[in-house]
Amino acid sequence: MTDRSSHSRSALENFRLTVFRAVAGQRSFRRAAELLYLTQPAVTQQIKALEQEIAVPLFDRAGREIVLTAAGEILLRYAREGNELLLRAEAELAALEGQVTGPLRLAVSTTIAQYVLPPMLGRFLRRYPAVELRMRSANTEGVAAAVLDGSVDVGLVEGPVHRPELKLEAWLRDELVLVVASNHAWAGLAAIAPEQLRGMPVLLRERGSGTREIVDSALEAVGLAAKDLNVAMELNSAEALLACVEAGLGVGFYSRAAIRRQLRLGTLMQVPVHGLKIGRDLSFVTMRSAEPRGNASVLLEFLREQALARRRKKPA
Template sequence: MTFQIKQLEEQFNTRLFDRGHGRVTLTAAGELVMAYAERILGLSEELEARVGELTDELSGVLHLGTSTTIAAYWLPWLLEGFKRRYPRVVPRVSVGNSQTIEGRVMDRSLDVGLIEIVTDQPTLERRHLGQDELNVIVAPGHPLTFEKAVRADQLAAQPLLHREPGNGIRDLVDQFFTSAGIPYEDLNVTAELGSLSSVKHLAAAGLGVAVASRAAIGRELKAGQLAAIPLDPPLFTPLEVILLKDKFRSRLVNTFADYAAEEIPRLASERY
């Protein structure tokens, strides 16, 4: 490695490292060479995937981002089927709120996003995958379990376990209250949480009520850990796949987007 570094320093006629006081640090030129080396490695990875496409064997790394709800429920089933069909593809999954995932697809740090908001960004292509009903979730025996459906004013009177800003479900719940003429300041927000599992745990422990995707609470409902009540009027979260509008998009990205657009509606029909 030392020989290769010396060769590079001779080639560029400059030092790439400062050595002294028992420490080795990159010079400004070294940082520049490092940045380009990382880009070259990334292009090499992309080249390998594209050559694989020419041989009809889909392979390579898929940088995929999903919302927390999709990651918790839909993603495992989706990836299982995709990996069985394309075993040489390596998914690298990032989980965040829908707004964060949207931004990372736009800045090209992710290839594909699975989110719960309807994007209006002109640089993005979106495909609607379906929708999921949102329910109020509470501990079994909670007074709201005796209601057929929960209105906004009833929900506003409860300690609310809310999602973090930027979360798709958070935006829908805020709109639900706004439509009923209830400002955010009038809500009794007891916590803002970025983790779906934390929301479910605290609701099951009786520390507040929350709104969650019906798909994400099936296990807890069957186990009797949570109870769920519909909203009045009903509220639904969209399921969307997003990717950049790019004529040079890889076949791997297009194939996964097409697969998600077919598979999630199929999974939904089996589970409801």
Template sequence: MSDFRLRVFASVARHLSFTKAAQELFITQPAVTKHVRELERSYDQRLFERRAGRVSLTEAGRVLLSYAEQITELHRRLDSQLHGLHDAAAGRLRLGASTTLAQYLIPPILPGFQAQYPRVELTLLNGNTEQIAEALLHGQIDLGFVEGQVKNRDLHYELLLHDELLAVRRAGPGGPPAAALPLAEVLRHPLVLRERGSGTLEVLEFALREHKIKLSQLTVAMYLDNTEGIKSYLEASGALGFVSKRAIEKEVAAGRLEIVPVRELHLTRRFDAVWVQGQPLPPAAQRFLGYAHQRLSDAAL
């Protein structure tokens, strides 16, 4: 129901890149340019400035982005409500989620969905981002939720919400640093990191690469395959880790872990819903996706 041109525009606006928007939407860059130009002609306004190879939003573009985000959210809510008017959803829904999502974001919204659609039998597979992608491609799950930077061209990705990784260590008597520490100082700590194939490690690796730093140059005390293990390790050691802000609220509030602000390092990432490219989602999966968008956007407010 929503205008695909608005999706294209919003993707360019998020990335400030026509190339990245084309990659995200699995269309060509000329097609992205065509859709944006059609919108510009429709509104008789320039939406982007293109100077010296850089893309930025015009004032009109910023206004349109604000409304485009609201329109997208209204469409999701409308779909969820209309589907909820009858209880045709039934059968099995096989979900998969990478570790952070499977531990902290997806389970709390499952009971509400089950109450609304009691005839849907739910299962949830937990794995890292790479494993969830493989499960989708092998037909083992219907809908996945993942984090990370690298996209598989055989899968379709849809933004669920944004997240941030924070540097974390065992809380000390003096409390966390009052000012952000230089990146070089932080990386002198022994580090406990997620395993290869995880979206968390992928985001850190990409960010360090911008500073010409390789993982092989770091002192890694341990690689662990789940966030709970990392948090327990940190509490018992002098190591430092990088963990989702959504995963450490209780430990920080209890004074067991502390956040270490780091200068020059910004570890933002996306949480995406993902399914096989070109294949329609089963009705139950469509409903769960709409429900997840609504519940998680409400929680982020």
């Protein structure tokens, strides 16, 4: 497997480390030479000079495939982290001159990643084509952990975050509704009472999901604890939950904004529940100790603009 990180290089990085990361990522002096547009002897010379400089061997060349030594594994980890920091420094320096370029790393909750963010990111990258965007999806706990450990620049979540080191900024308002398959007994009903949920198979997101926490809290407010429900399945994927509801395996709560197509096509039906209103904020997550800078700051300002434009389009 090739090392994708070896393709992005800070101009501030020591060239020997660039060559080292390429060789480690490609597991080949020849392929690293091709990647860097160097001759193979030049690559070999750079690695030998680096090994002499730090006085430890970095590769085991016994056999056809080269492998990293224990020292090589350690250096590779820090070389990748160092290059990433330098790329971020370059992005912040460029931002001082009004330029928006370089890496931007996001961790995003599932529903936001699948249904809310993609068109906005398309517009963002058309405005700032030099940004190198990397996005991963996770549940709320996973996003919070990624922001805390510094592996991403900013997070976007669907639920509350219980980490005092992190700051939440409300971005968009979302509503969760009860949905059933089109052939379900409740399809087409004007509303149901909360008590009717007790005997019905219910599909829920996994614990640790922001959606799950919000649904549990809202149900408790109308007198339904989790133990009162017939929880048929807990799913760690929003898409899987939706597919199971469509297949008639149970009823579930889902973002209304994310099921517009299914409601329009009639594969799902929304069923109001008397007294139950489940609203939630989609929020930015950043470190409380430091304001977002560089590309992260540019993205957040852009997304605030998008939220404002969306609110203006809504009928009064």
